[in-house]
Amino acid sequence: MGIASDIIIIVLAALAAGIIAQRLKQPLILGYIVAGILIGPHDLGFIIKVHDIELLAEIGVALLLFALGLEFSLKKLQPVRRIALIGTPIQILLTMAFGFLIGKGLGWEPVPSLWFGSLISLSSTMVLLKTLMSRGWMGTLPSRVMIGMLIVQDLAVVPMMIILPQLSNPEMGLPVLGWAALKAVFFLFMIVVAGNRVLPWIMARVARWNSRELFLLAITAIGLGIGYATYLFGLSFAFGAFVAGMVLSESDYSYQALSDIIPLRDLFGLLFFASVGMLLDPRFLVDNISTIALLVALVALGKGLIFFILTFLFGYENLVPLAVGLGLFQIGEFSFVLGRIGLQTNSISPEVYSLVLTTAIITMMMTPFLFRLVVPLYALGRKWFKSEPLQLINFPGVEMDNHVVIAGGGRVGQLVAGVLRRMELPFMIIENDSHRVDQIRQAGFPLIYGDAAQSVVLEASGIHRAALLLVTTPAAVVARRVVEQGRDIRPGLHITVRVEGVEMMKELYECGAQEVIQPEFEAGLEMTRQALLHLEIPASEILKLTDHIRSELYAPLYRDRYDFKTLSDLHKASDQLELTWVKLEQGNFGAGQSIRDLGIRNLTGASVVGIMRKGILYPNPEPEFIFNDEDMVAVIGRSQECTAFETLVGGGGRNHHEPTAEGEKSTFVQ
Numbered sequence: 001m002g003i004a005s006d007i008i009i010i011v012l013a014a015l016a017a018g019i020i021a022q023r024l025k026q027p028l029i030l031g032y033i034v035a036g037i038l039i040g041p042h043d044l045g046f047i048i049k050v051h052d053i054e055l056l057a058e059i060g061v062a063l064l065l066f067a068l069g070l071e072f073s074l075k076k077l078q079p080v081r082r083i084a085l086i087g088t089p090i091q092i093l094l095t096m097a098f099g100f101l102i103g104k105g106l107g108w109e110p111v112p113s114l115w116f117g118s119l120i121s122l123s124s125t126m127v128l129l130k131t132l133m134s135r136g137w138m139g140t141l142p143s144r145v146m147i148g149m150l151i152v153q154d155l156a157v158v159p160m161m162i163i164l165p166q167l168s169n170p171e172m173g174l175p176v177l178g179w180a181a182l183k184a185v186f187f188l189f190m191i192v193v194a195g196n197r198v199l200p201w202i203m204a205r206v207a208r209w210n211s212r213e214l215f216l217l218a219i220t221a222i223g224l225g226i227g228y229a230t231y232l233f234g235l236s237f238a239f240g241a242f243v244a245g246m247v248l249s250e251s252d253y254s255y256q257a258l259s260d261i262i263p264l265r266d267l268f269g270l271l272f273f274a275s276v277g278m279l280l281d282p283r284f285l286v287d288n289i290s291t292i293a294l295l296v297a298l299v300a301l302g303k304g305l306i307f308f309i310l311t312f313l314f315g316y317e318n319l320v321p322l323a324v325g326l327g328l329f330q331i332g333e334f335s336f337v338l339g340r341i342g343l344q345t346n347s348i349s350p351e352v353y354s355l356v357l358t359t360a361i362i363t364m365m366m367t368p369f370l371f372r373l374v375v376p377l378y379a380l381g382r383k384w385f386k387s388e389p390l391q392l393i394n395f396p397g398v399e400m401d402n403h404v405v406i407a408g409g410g411r412v413g414q415l416v417a418g419v420l421r422r423m424e425l426p427f428m429i430i431e432n433d434s435h436r437v438d439q440i441r442q443a444g445f446p447l448i449y450g451d452a453a454q455s456v457v458l459e460a461s462g463i464h465r466a467a468l469l470l471v472t473t474p475a476a477v478v479a480r481r482v483v484e485q486g487r488d489i490r491p492g493l494h495i496t497v498r499v500e501g502v503e504m505m506k507e508l509y510e511c512g513a514q515e516v517i518q519p520e521f522e523a524g525l526e527m528t529r530q531a532l533l534h535l536e537i538p539a540s541e542i543l544k545l546t547d548h549i550r551s552e553l554y555a556p557l558y559r560d561r562y563d564f565k566t567l568s569d570l571h572k573a574s575d576q577l578e579l580t581w582v583k584l585e586q587g588n589f590g591a592g593q594s595i596r597d598l599g600i601r602n603l604t605g606a607s608v609v610g611i612m613r614k615g616i617l618y619p620n621p622e623p624e625f626i627f628n629d630e631d632m633v634a635v636i637g638r639s640q641e642c643t644a645f646e647t648l649v650g651g652g653g654r655n656h657h658e659p660t661a662e663g664e665k666s667t668f669v670q
Contacts, residue, residue: 006053010274013039027127029273029333030364036277057275059224060268061337062241066223067265068154069245070258079435083314084148091149091310092156095121098302102295108352111167115348118160119339119356120299124332125150127364131327131371137475141433142323145316149328157334158239164338165345187233187243191226195247203253212260219257220264222248238337276336276357284354295359300366304329318432318451319378326374330367331360375453375477400426401465407452407482408473409436409445412498412519416470417445428461453481455489463489471497471513476504480511487512525549538639579609580642582649584631590649596623604644606637 013035021031096117103113128146137143199222206218223241230240248254285292308325316324339356342348348356404420406413409431417440420427429445430452431437440447450457452473463469469486471479479497486495496515497508505516525546532542584590590598595608611618611625612632618625627633627649635645 003053007056007271009039010035010053010271014270014274025368026365027124029126029269030361032270032273033277033280033361036274037280037282038277039274040278040280053271053275053278056268057272058237060265060270060272061238061340062224062227063220063261063265063268064272064337065157065238065242066227066245067258067261069242069247070249070254070261071245080145080148083145083311083316084152087310087314088149088152089156091306092121092153094306094310095303098306099299102298106291112348112352114167115164115339115342116352116356118164119335119342120303120331120359122153122157122332122335122338123150123328124330124364124367125154126333127330127367128327131368137323137477141316142320142327143475145311145320146324146327149324153332154334157338158242160338161239161341165341165347167347183233187230187240191240191243191247195226195244196250199244199247200251200253203248203251203257207253207256215256216260216264219248219253219261223261273333273336276340279350280354280357280361285358288355288358292355292358292362295355296362296366299331299359300329300363300370319374322378322381323371323374326370326377327367329370330363331356335360375481399465400428400462402467403427403462403465404468404470405430405458405461405463405466407458407469407471409433409440409447410472410474413470413472414440414443414445416472417443421445430457430461453478453485455485458482458485458489463493466490466493469493469495471495474498476508480504480508483508483511483513578639578642579634579636580646581612582633582635582642582646584627584629584633584649586629588627588629588649590627591629592626594624594626595621598627598648600635600645600648604635604637604648605641606635606645608633609636610634 014032017031017035017038018028019031021028021034096114099117099120100110100113103116104110108116125147128150131137132143132146202222203215203218206215223244226244227237227239227241230243231237233240248257304325307328308321311321311324335356339348339353343350343353403426404416406416406427406429409417409429410433413429413431417427417429427446429440429447430450431440431447432449432451437447437449448457448461450460452458452471463486469482471482471486473479473482476499479499483495483497486493495513496517497513498517498519499505499508505518508516529542529546532545601607608621608625609619611621611627611634613628613630633645633649635642637645
């Protein structure tokens with residue numbers, strides 16, 4: 001079967017290795033690389049034509065950069081633009097210099113040493129995102145800093161692809177390098193100018209035919225076609241694919257194009273990472289174990305230290321520099337892309353490439369384990385070094401008592417603060433994100449600038465006298481630390497915490513939180529309720545269903561608490577009570593008669609709780625209140641009692657969606 005059998009072997013091996021990597025909570029790309037190592041020519045002896053797989057892998061590289069171009073957006077860099085746009089280039093240059101010194105120390109020539117520095121300057125987006133999600137750090141300030149820097153690093157791959165290969169011909173000098181840069185700028189200008197006019201027009205025509213297959217074919221042809229055009233122009237194939245993605249990212253079809261291209265990108269990416277693994281010789285690892293161990297230690301320490309110092313110099317404090325250093329010290333997947341180009345152009349030797357490849361894989365595997373040390377190391381450092389002075393903003397000037405402490409001044413924290421201020425209830429926000437601090441300052445909310453996970457900050461907020469601690473930060477690791485500190489300072493304090501993942505709810509409850517709220521779950525329940533109301537499902541059934549689903553999630557946490565049992569019993573009792581609106585049509589039996597005359601309570605068991613007449617609501621009417629035609633009557637009772645009232649007065653039927661005094665709401669007592 002030739003290359004077809006090779007692809008089948010690679011896919012099967014990658015599936016098995018990917019499953020193992022997933023179970024071990026490692027990025028899938030590590031599984032793909034290990035699969036390539038095992039089935040490569042150096043190990044199990046499968047007869048696989050590595051050269052043919054490498055040719056297919058080039059398509060994977062192009063699609064990888066095409067998707068990167070589609071995802072590129074300056075808006076993502078806006079909150080951390082200073083450190084991303086200025087700090088990242090500095091980091092790349094410093095790391096390149098550091099790698100150059102390592103290469104010279106190992107006795108390499110200047111060009112391979114510079115290539116080595118360039119390869120280790122890039123970090124892994126895939127590994128970091130997987131680590132952040134597994135640790136519950138997504139949405140935090142450190143995660144935004146790291147993702148912003150990674151975006152700029154990924155963009156830096158493109159000029160590296162153009163410039164570094166030219167260094168292999170030093171006798172050609174600057175003219176060749178300048179000519180390559182000039183061609184790149186000219187091609188980029190032509191594609192952007194022409195592409196912004198032509199590509200959206202093409203995609204609009206294709207989209208009108210409503211063919212998913214044709215749309216996928218069109219975007220694939222655009223990405224690979226423009227990439228091939230750049231190759232014919234004397235530039236990198238992958239560079240052209242990136243430019244095509246960047247042009248399409250500004251169109252109305254970018255999100256659909258990205259969603260469609262991702263499966264194709266991942267499939268060809270599998271071939272790329274597997275081909276990377278095929279080039280690694282396990283015997284090489286054994287024979288050079290001391291050199292590889294030295295490189296791993298130097299890269300992890302040196303690169304981590306560069307990130308730590310730069311982040312601190314750009315004004316980020318607390319645990320942000322430590323998180324960035326321990327999160328971005330590894331060598332990234334785009335280093336494989338760049339290294340393959342260096343290998344193909346004979347800029348680096350197979351030995352250097354194997355050293356980089358092995359070091360990259362080991363540092364990737366180290367990342368999840370070292371990142372777990374961020375919080376413990378930060379806590380240890382706080383004990384050794386004096387805490388920074390607290391900054392009080394909009395402080396009322398008097399000691400608060402029986403107030404609410406809000407740990408986290410994001411959207412949720414500011415919303416809660418706005419409601420508390422409207423109710424004239426005292427509160428204090430704790431936040432250490434400078435951008436959010438500016439928003440809170442402008443809103444006039446009382447604020448302590450500091451890390452809520454530190455006891456000195458919580459004590460400054462008056463937590464000893466507080467009535468409630470609300471932890472609104474979405475990061476599970478930070479929320480847990482705040483809960484633990486709050487419980488240590490004041491064991492009897494009532495704590496309510498927000499958590500993104502259901503799996504973290506029990507852990508935070510066991511740490512001492514009284515209520516653990518899962519926003520995505522609550523939003524899903526509300527959307528379900530609205531959908532069922534629209535489908536005219538009886539609201540009593542909706543209430544029973546949502547209460548049952550909610551109890552399934554929360555009951556395992558709170559089943560031993562008396563107040564939860566009481567609340568559950570009240571909900572069960574309210575399930576049997578229905579609030580129903582009945583319209584009295586023209587000529588109905590009840591018109592002209594009073595509530596007492598009709599004997600509604602005795603005959604039906606239902607109670608009249610409100611009457612809407614010509615837009616005016618009469619709540620809790622007296623027994624002498626006389627019904628008129630076109631009245632909307634609200635009765636409460638069990639379902640059969642409400643039905644009996646409707647039969648008695650001969651109304652126009654129940655209406656669960658008529659407006660109440662509070663607007664469009666569910667018409668059932670909860």
